[in-house]
Each structure stands twice: as structure tokens, then as C-alpha cells.
Amino acid sequence: MRAPLSWLREYVDLPAGETGRDVQAELIAAGLEVERVEQLGTGLTGPLVVGQVLTIEELEGFRKPIRFCTVDVGQANGTGEPQEIVCGARNFSVGDKVVVVLPGAVLPGDFAIAARKTYGKTSHGMICSGEELGMGDDGTHGIIVLPQEYEPGTDAIELLELVDEVLDIAVTPDRGYCLSMRGIARELATAYGLPLRDPALLDVPAPNSYGYPVQVADPAACDRFTARTVTGLDAEARSPIWLQRRLQKAGMRPVSLTVDITNYVMLELGQPLHAYDRTRIQGAIGVRRAEPGEKLTTLDGTKRVLDAEDLVITDDRGPIGLAGVMGGAETEIADHGAATSSTEVVIEAAHFDPIVVARAARRHKLSSEAAKRFERGVDPQAASAAAQRTVDLLVLLAGGTAEAGVTEVVTPSGPHTIAMRADHPDRVAGVRYGRESVVRRLQQVGCDVYGQDELIVTVPSWRPDLTDPNDLAEEVIRLEGYENLPSTLPQPPAGRGLTERQRLHRRVGRALAGAGYVEALNYPFVGDEALNHLGLEADDPRRTAVRLVNPLSDTEPALRTTLLPGLFAALRRNDGRGEHDLALFETGLVFRPTGDEATPVRLPVDRRPTDEEIAALDAALPRQPRRAAVVLAGAREQTGWWGQGRPATWADAVEAGRTVAREAGVELIVRQDQHAPYHPGRCAALLAVVDGQETLVGNAGELHPRVTKAFGLPERTCAMEIELDLLERARTGALQAPHVSAFPVATQDVALVVDASVAAADVEAALKAGAGELLESLRLFDVFTGEQLGEGKKSLAYALRFRADDRTLTAEEASAAREAAVRSAVERTGAVLRGA
Incomplete structure (x- = not known):
């Protein structure tokens, strides 16, 4: 909304020295978004x-x-x-x-x-x-x-x-009354503490039966319709310069006298108006819903097919206007240059339902100044005054004669009242205003206030956005000054903080970032195409997804059941932009419906839901486990002067799973597996002991070549996905800080020959079981196969570190522990000590 300062001064006696910048500062303090002050005529000097x-x-x-x-x-x-x-x-x-x-x-x-x-x-x-x-x-x-x-x-x-100054104000949806000079002047008068000369305070004749006939078939969508008729207009009359200049400063182009006057009154009072050429109307004016398939040619020359939800203005022929949006070409005011050839006009000043107008404007992709105001809320009580103002200007500027008939169709409705405690704004803002200040500020807004401790507030007709006590509190706080609100830090009660679930989530993120992964946050949506690209079987649980009623994209209509497709898309996008060495991770929820969910319930909004209602809502939700996932491609270690680098492999994906598990205080069991979307020979199952049983918590490995091709990923891309909730359940006690011993470590190496079918994890478990409490760590550092071992055999070499907390181990103690570990491996896996 562009508001010339010279125009505003007609309604508020601002101090003579006040500039546009001064007014801008006051309006901004009152909560309006004044984007700029345009200086007209800067540098202009005569003659x-x-x-x-x-x-x-x-x-x-x-x-x-x-x-x-x-x-x-x-x-x-x-x-x-x-x-x-x-x-x-x-x-x-x-x-x-x-x-x-x-x-x-x-x-x-x-x-x-x-x-x-x-x-x-x-x-x-x-x-x-x-x-x-x-x-x-x-x-x-x-x-x-x-x-x-x-x-x-x-x-x-x-x-x-x-020479003038024009305020350019971005009017927010809840401030529709500021799409008028009247509304901005009201805010200005309040900000300066000056009286307002309300341009809507006009003497309006009473309705009578002589006016132009109007029939409203949908009073819910049109609760007020005022019609006035002016005849004998001078066909050669043109808009005076002052009228044209005000329209231009406000950002509108002068057209013809009658149209200019309706636009001027709309800018002045905020009430959209429409002028019909009376000689082109056939029969009574009607307001009804459109019939499916009806057509209307609007003033912009476009022929539109109407929807059954559209509200239309009609005459005996059918629709002649899209109510609240744009008039029809059949009854438009004929203009001749800057003059008008229409000498008899019917003025419409109506109030339409904001939602009906907003939906019609969007349905027909037709934005107009009228629709912009109606959908934000127009003062219904201003319709009669706006019609009278229009009639007065037509009589004054076009030499017309106002007919005595006044049509006014009104759906009776009482004023909106709100009950509010006098100290409610104090409790919302954390500042003591006192009853006197609260009442005074609400009265400045235009409210009528009664009561002492419990206030009964009658909301003015031009503020449909004020619906509950919090809206009134906001008005008090706004006018008292947001800058006067103290900055206070919240004080949480002792003993509260992050839950263990939240701590694990953060530790996992920090650990993966520390391991060289970059976090990528993706939308939680997935489509059938992505699930097909993963190579999932028809009965795979990951294909059972929650479908959205109103998805953002038709290609991704469901909530994700795995984090991998989002990471694959991020990897593909970055690889396509020249970043080929990538390690990405994401932590978040997936959605796994079981089919046993209850019917969703609708929670009340006028009170806090009960525990039973919240439980019923939770029962309707799908299972939402938290997961962590990584994806790797390109080099894991770069080549440089320090030596040869190496590419990322399935082992790095497995290690990422171990990194996550360590943050949960859980030791993973790694076994070979076959699980989409991984390569059948390079896929690991990640298991943990949950509630006394070995449970699959995730998978890691190299992606299947068909999967990398389908998603457009680099060859040999690897990935890992693991469930954090299961890891949290797998932890048997509180996390222990690492213990640092003051005594030296004793390192013993051992190489064991086993059948190729024996998993390294089983050998490792056997070594740990036999080594006892002195074993500090165990690491597989070599895997060897060759003719000298025999067909179907492999050699696994481990480094065992022994240490005692209270003494330096002797060579005999370290050797005994090593031998016990080897015996356990021989007994459990059939291993043979290499070189024995």
C-alpha cells in the first residue's frame, strides 16, 4: 500500500516539521512494515x-x-x-x-x-x-x-x-484495514496521540424501497449489499488533477472519472466498489453461487468458466461479475479517453466472505485490488459510507444527480465480543501494564471496553482479525512498544535437560562428522520409483509406506521408510557438480506402518487434550524409529606427498556402523548378509544383543551395480543404515568414561588359519572370550589366502593388547592370556595356529 504523506495529513494534523522518515519510524514502532519512503520531486526546482x-x-x-x-x-x-x-x-x-x-x-x-x-x-x-x-x-x-x-x-x-513523500507499506494478512488511507491514518493518529478525522463518518440516508432492486441468494457469502444510483453524469467530465495525482502516487493509473472515483474511495476507505452502466443491466442485480459450466467475460477480456463454488453478481442474463474479484465486460463503464460516455451508473458497495473471495481469486488466477482487500477482511459497516462518498464525488465532479432510492440488503449480526482478564496482556508479555493502560490501548484500536478485572471487549467492525484474548494482548503490547519488552532468558527447572535419546542423537552426529562425514538433511518423502530403484522385493516391509493426502510432489507421495534414497539424491547432485570424493550422513525418522494403527482422532483446539486423547492419537501413528545412515563414493583417503590414497570400500561403511554403535555404548556383531540394495557378496549385517537376543540393527556394504546405475551414482558406492532406537535398547548400563591405565601395554600377535566359510567376527568373539579381563583391545590387521594354506582356507592375523589396571604385566602373564585366547578360538571355530 502506497500512502502519500500529503493525503494522510488530511486525516491527522501531524506536526509541520514531521518528515516521511519520522512517520516511517513511528509506524514501524507500531508494528507496520514500512519498506521505504519515496521522495517525489527530489531536486526539482522551477520555474x-x-x-x-x-x-x-x-x-x-x-x-x-x-x-x-x-x-x-x-x-x-x-x-x-x-x-x-x-x-x-x-x-x-x-x-x-x-x-x-x-x-x-x-x-x-x-x-x-x-x-x-x-x-x-x-x-x-x-x-x-x-x-x-x-x-x-x-x-x-x-x-x-x-x-x-x-x-x-x-x-x-x-x-x-x-513534491511529496510516499510511504510504501507491506501490509500483512492480519492488517487488511491498513490497505486504506483510513486505516493507516488511524495507526498514525494512535502513534502520535492525535485525533483522527475519520473519512467514513458521513451522513448516509436510510434505506428505502425506491433503490435499484437487489436479490441476495447466499447471505452467508454476502452479508451486506448497498446499491446507489446516479444519473445525468456529464459525458465529457474528466478526473481533476488532484484526483489523478493521488491515484498515481498510490500506484494506480487514472482511467476515467467514474472508475477513478471508485478507485479513490477504495483507497480512502478500504471498501472495494464497482460501478455498473445502468443502461447495460437487464433486470435486478442478484448475488448467488455460479452454476457449473456458466461462463463470464471479465473486465480483463478473459472468458472464464465458472466453478460451483464461485460467488457471482448476476442480472436477468446471467453472471455479470465475479463477486469481490472483478466485474464483467457486459456492464462495464464505457470510457472515451479520460472521460466516460456512461451517464447513468449503479454503485455497488458490498461485503463478501473473505474465504469465498480468496478461493475464487486463486481458482481463476485473478489477483485484483478488490480481492486483495476482501480476502484480508473489509469493514462491513463502511459499505454505506463508501457508497455515499462515491455518490457525493460523482455529483460534485461529474454534475450528476443522486437518485433518492437507497438499496441495502443486510444479514443481521451482532458485534463480536471477547472476554479477557485485565491482566492477560501482563501475563503474556511479562510486563505490568495495568488495567488503565490496557483499556486505553484497546480503546485506541477502536474497541469498546467494559468491566474491571474481567473485561468485556467489543471488537470494531474493521478489525476481523481480533478473535481471542491473545489478539487483544498483542494489540496492547504493540502499541505500548515492542522495544519496551525486557529480554529475559528462560529458566528451566532443575534436573531437566536433554533426554538420553537426544544425547545419543547428538553424539552420533558429532562422531560421524568427526570421522569425515558431512551432514545432509533431506525431505522425508519417497516415491515408488525410488523404492523400485532400491531393488526391493514386492513383500519387502520398506514398500509399505504412509501415503500423504496432499503431497508436495506427485512423484513423492509417501513418507520415507529408509534414509537411503534421500542420501543417494544428495550424493548424485554433488557428484554432478564436480565433487567426486564424498562422505555424507543423515540422522532422522523413518515411518514404518504395521497396519494395526487405530483410526486417527481429531484433537480439540479449545483446551488441552486429555491423556487418553493423546494416547489415542499416538495409537493412530505409524512406528517412527530413528535411524542413522551414511553413503560414500570416491576416495576415502587422498593421494598426496604422504603416499598413495585409497577408495572408499564396504569396510568403511561397516566402520561407520561401528562408530555409531560405540557412541551408544554397544559392540556390534558383523556377519555376512544379503539385503537390498547391497551387493550380495559385499553386504554385512550389523547385529546387537537386544533384550538378550541377537537382533539385526542395520546393514552396511557396497551397493548393487543395478542400484548405482538406477540412481545415477558413481560405481562402487557404499552405504550404511542403522537403527538408533535399537542401539539404545541394546546398551546394558550407563555409558562409562574411558579408563586410562598408568601401566604399559603388552602386545601379542596371533595368526589363525580357518575355513573360508568361518566369519572373522566369530573368530574375534572366541579370542575375546578366551583372553579374559586382561584383554584391552583386539584388531584384525591382515587377511591372507594362498596355495600354501590350502584350498578353502584363510589366515586371520590379530593384534591383541593386554594391560592390567594395578601392575605391569609379566611376559608370562601376557603369553598365558594369548594362549587361552587361541585355545578358545580352536575350540569354537576349528582354527589352527599358523606356523604351529
């Missing part, structure tokens, strides 16, 4: 005057038409002699009144005017267009031709109101 064209001589021999004119500028040039001016424009004639800038003046843009010789003549000034004066779009794109009543020599800077 800039009205001139009358006396003669026009057409100059020949040039590439474009050139005219040599003499113009009467009165005494503005100091001599009273006609001013000689060269001009290329052709939209004026001898006798026309034009705007002339004389030598010595400076136009906007630091354009200095001086006498100069051009086209063989000396031009002493310039005949101006609106664009050259910074007046905006007036629809003519040529020389300004003024009405004849202005005398030559009249100061055109004052006449055209060229």
Missing part, C-alpha cells in the same frame, strides 16, 4: 508553469516530426512575451494548456534546463510529459494537457503536487 500554446509551426526536412511552438507563460519569463519552444510530441494542439519548464529550472534526475539551439531554432525551455516530471504512469505517454481553467503562468509544481 515550472502552466502555458497556453499560441502557434505551432511544423519544421520540415528532419528524420522525425518537429514542431516550433510559441507558448504564453504569463509573467513567468519576466517579459510576458510568448516563449519559443521546440517540441517533438504531437498530442497537443493550438489553444491547449500544457506544462512548461523554463531555462534555469532543474527537473528530477538533475536535468538542468537552458536555452539551446536545435533543429535550426532556439528552444527557450521545454513542454513536459508526465514521465519527465516523475509523475508515474498516467496512461497517455505524452505531453500533459491541462484543463482550460488554469491561467498561463500558474505554478505547476504546486498544481500537480509534484
Whole structure:
């Protein structure tokens, strides 16, 4: 909303020295978003005057038409002699009144005017267009031709109101009343503590039975419809300069007198209006819902097929307007240049349901100034005043006659009242305002307030956004000043903080980031195509997904059952942009419905739900386990002066799983597995002991080649996914801080030959069981196969570290522990000590 400061001063007596910047600061403090203050006429200096064209001589021999004119500028040039001016424009004639800038003046843009010789003549000034004066779009794109009543020599800077300041305000959806000069002036009067001259306070005649007939078939969608008729309009009457300039400053283009007046009143009072050519209306005006398939050609010339939910204005022929959005071409005011050829008009000032208008505007992709106001909420009580204001201006400016008939169809409704404790704003803001301040601020908003401790507040008709006590508290806080609210830190009660679940989530993220992974946050949506690319079987539980009623994308209509597709998309996107060495991770929820969920319940909004209602809602939700996942591609270690690098392999994905498990205080059991989307020979099952049983908590490995091709991933891409909730359950006690012994470590190596089918994890478990309490750590550092071992055999070499907390181990103690570990491995796995 663009609000000229000169216009606002008509309603509020601002101090003479207040600038647009000062007003901007006050309105911002009151909660309005004033984006900028536009300075009109900056750098403009005269003489800039009205001139009358006396003669026009057409100059020949040039590439474009050139005219040599003499113009009467009165005494503005100091001599009273006609001013000689060269001009290329052709939209004026001898006798026309034009705007002339004389030598010595400076136009906007630091354009200095001086006498100069051009086209063989000396031009002493310039005949101006609106664009050259910074007046905006007036629809003519040529020389300004003024009405004849202005005398030559009249100061055109004052006449055209060229110097002004315009506030550009971004009106939020809850402040629809500020899409009018009346609403902004009200905020300005409150901010300065000055009285408001409300332009809607007009004497309006009572409704009678002589007005234009109106029939409202849907009173819920149109609760007020006022119709007034004006006849005998002067077909040659044009909008006066002051009216045109106000419209231009507000960002609207002058069209014709009748249309300009309806736009002016809309800007002034916030009430959209529509003017019908009475001679083009057939029968009574009606308001109803459209019938499916009905058509309407709107004022923009587009033929629209109407929806059954559309609210339309009709006559005996059918729809003649889309209510609250745009009128129809059948009954539009006919204009002739800047004048109007319609001499009888019917003025409509109605109040339509905001939701009906908003949906119609979006349905037809038709944004209009009227719809913008109706969908934010228009003052229904202002309709009669707006119609009267329009009639008064038509009578004044177009010489019309207002008919005595006044039509007003109203659906009775009482004022909206809200009960609120007087100290409610205090409790919301954490500041003591006191009852007197609360009442005073609400009265400034326009509310009627009664009561002492319990206030009964009647909301003004122009504030439909005020619906509950918190809205009223916001108004009090806003007017008292957001800057006066103290900054206080919340004080949580002792003993509260992050839950163990939250701590694990954070530890896992930090551990993976420390291991070189970069977090990638993805949308939790998935489509059938991605599940197909994963190579899932038809009965795979991951194909059973929760479908969204209103998905953001038709290609991803379900909630994810695995984190991998989102990470694959992030990897593909980064690889396509030149980042080929990648290690990404994500932690988050997946959604795994079981089919046993209860029917969803709708929780109440007027109170806190009961525990039973919350439990019923939880029972309707799918299982939502937390997971962590990684994906790797390219080099895991870079090649450099320090040596040869290496690519990421399935072992790195398995180690990522171990990293996550260590943060949960759980030791993983790793076994070979076959699980989509992994390569059948390079897939590991990650298991942990949960509630006394070995439980699959995740998988890791290299992706199947078909999967990498389907997702467009680099070859040999690896991934891991693990469930954090199961890891949390697998932990048997509280996490222990690492113990650092002051005594030295004793390292013993052992190489065992086993069958190729024996898992390294089983050998490792046997070694740990036999080594006893002295074993600090165990690490597999070599796997060897060869002819000397025999077919179907492999050698596993382990480094065993022994340490005691209270003494230095002897060589005999370390060797005994090593031998016990080997015996356990021999007994459990059939291993043979290599070299024995």
C-alpha cells in the first residue's frame, strides 16, 4: 500500500516539521512494515508553469516530426512575451494548456534546463510529459494537457503536487484495514496521540424501497449489499488533477472519472466498489453461487468458466461479475479517453466472505485490488459510507444527480465480543501494564471496553482479525512498544535437560562428522520409483509406506521408510557438480506402518487434550524409529606427498556402523548378509544383543551395480543404515568414561588359519572370550589366502593388547592370556595356529 504523506495529513494534523522518515519510524514502532519512503520531486526546482500554446509551426526536412511552438507563460519569463519552444510530441494542439519548464529550472534526475539551439531554432525551455516530471504512469505517454481553467503562468509544481513523500507499506494478512488511507491514518493518529478525522463518518440516508432492486441468494457469502444510483453524469467530465495525482502516487493509473472515483474511495476507505452502466443491466442485480459450466467475460477480456463454488453478481442474463474479484465486460463503464460516455451508473458497495473471495481469486488466477482487500477482511459497516462518498464525488465532479432510492440488503449480526482478564496482556508479555493502560490501548484500536478485572471487549467492525484474548494482548503490547519488552532468558527447572535419546542423537552426529562425514538433511518423502530403484522385493516391509493426502510432489507421495534414497539424491547432485570424493550422513525418522494403527482422532483446539486423547492419537501413528545412515563414493583417503590414497570400500561403511554403535555404548556383531540394495557378496549385517537376543540393527556394504546405475551414482558406492532406537535398547548400563591405565601395554600377535566359510567376527568373539579381563583391545590387521594354506582356507592375523589396571604385566602373564585366547578360538571355530 502506497500512502502519500500529503493525503494522510488530511486525516491527522501531524506536526509541520514531521518528515516521511519520522512517520516511517513511528509506524514501524507500531508494528507496520514500512519498506521505504519515496521522495517525489527530489531536486526539482522551477520555474515550472502552466502555458497556453499560441502557434505551432511544423519544421520540415528532419528524420522525425518537429514542431516550433510559441507558448504564453504569463509573467513567468519576466517579459510576458510568448516563449519559443521546440517540441517533438504531437498530442497537443493550438489553444491547449500544457506544462512548461523554463531555462534555469532543474527537473528530477538533475536535468538542468537552458536555452539551446536545435533543429535550426532556439528552444527557450521545454513542454513536459508526465514521465519527465516523475509523475508515474498516467496512461497517455505524452505531453500533459491541462484543463482550460488554469491561467498561463500558474505554478505547476504546486498544481500537480509534484513534491511529496510516499510511504510504501507491506501490509500483512492480519492488517487488511491498513490497505486504506483510513486505516493507516488511524495507526498514525494512535502513534502520535492525535485525533483522527475519520473519512467514513458521513451522513448516509436510510434505506428505502425506491433503490435499484437487489436479490441476495447466499447471505452467508454476502452479508451486506448497498446499491446507489446516479444519473445525468456529464459525458465529457474528466478526473481533476488532484484526483489523478493521488491515484498515481498510490500506484494506480487514472482511467476515467467514474472508475477513478471508485478507485479513490477504495483507497480512502478500504471498501472495494464497482460501478455498473445502468443502461447495460437487464433486470435486478442478484448475488448467488455460479452454476457449473456458466461462463463470464471479465473486465480483463478473459472468458472464464465458472466453478460451483464461485460467488457471482448476476442480472436477468446471467453472471455479470465475479463477486469481490472483478466485474464483467457486459456492464462495464464505457470510457472515451479520460472521460466516460456512461451517464447513468449503479454503485455497488458490498461485503463478501473473505474465504469465498480468496478461493475464487486463486481458482481463476485473478489477483485484483478488490480481492486483495476482501480476502484480508473489509469493514462491513463502511459499505454505506463508501457508497455515499462515491455518490457525493460523482455529483460534485461529474454534475450528476443522486437518485433518492437507497438499496441495502443486510444479514443481521451482532458485534463480536471477547472476554479477557485485565491482566492477560501482563501475563503474556511479562510486563505490568495495568488495567488503565490496557483499556486505553484497546480503546485506541477502536474497541469498546467494559468491566474491571474481567473485561468485556467489543471488537470494531474493521478489525476481523481480533478473535481471542491473545489478539487483544498483542494489540496492547504493540502499541505500548515492542522495544519496551525486557529480554529475559528462560529458566528451566532443575534436573531437566536433554533426554538420553537426544544425547545419543547428538553424539552420533558429532562422531560421524568427526570421522569425515558431512551432514545432509533431506525431505522425508519417497516415491515408488525410488523404492523400485532400491531393488526391493514386492513383500519387502520398506514398500509399505504412509501415503500423504496432499503431497508436495506427485512423484513423492509417501513418507520415507529408509534414509537411503534421500542420501543417494544428495550424493548424485554433488557428484554432478564436480565433487567426486564424498562422505555424507543423515540422522532422522523413518515411518514404518504395521497396519494395526487405530483410526486417527481429531484433537480439540479449545483446551488441552486429555491423556487418553493423546494416547489415542499416538495409537493412530505409524512406528517412527530413528535411524542413522551414511553413503560414500570416491576416495576415502587422498593421494598426496604422504603416499598413495585409497577408495572408499564396504569396510568403511561397516566402520561407520561401528562408530555409531560405540557412541551408544554397544559392540556390534558383523556377519555376512544379503539385503537390498547391497551387493550380495559385499553386504554385512550389523547385529546387537537386544533384550538378550541377537537382533539385526542395520546393514552396511557396497551397493548393487543395478542400484548405482538406477540412481545415477558413481560405481562402487557404499552405504550404511542403522537403527538408533535399537542401539539404545541394546546398551546394558550407563555409558562409562574411558579408563586410562598408568601401566604399559603388552602386545601379542596371533595368526589363525580357518575355513573360508568361518566369519572373522566369530573368530574375534572366541579370542575375546578366551583372553579374559586382561584383554584391552583386539584388531584384525591382515587377511591372507594362498596355495600354501590350502584350498578353502584363510589366515586371520590379530593384534591383541593386554594391560592390567594395578601392575605391569609379566611376559608370562601376557603369553598365558594369548594362549587361552587361541585355545578358545580352536575350540569354537576349528582354527589352527599358523606356523604351529
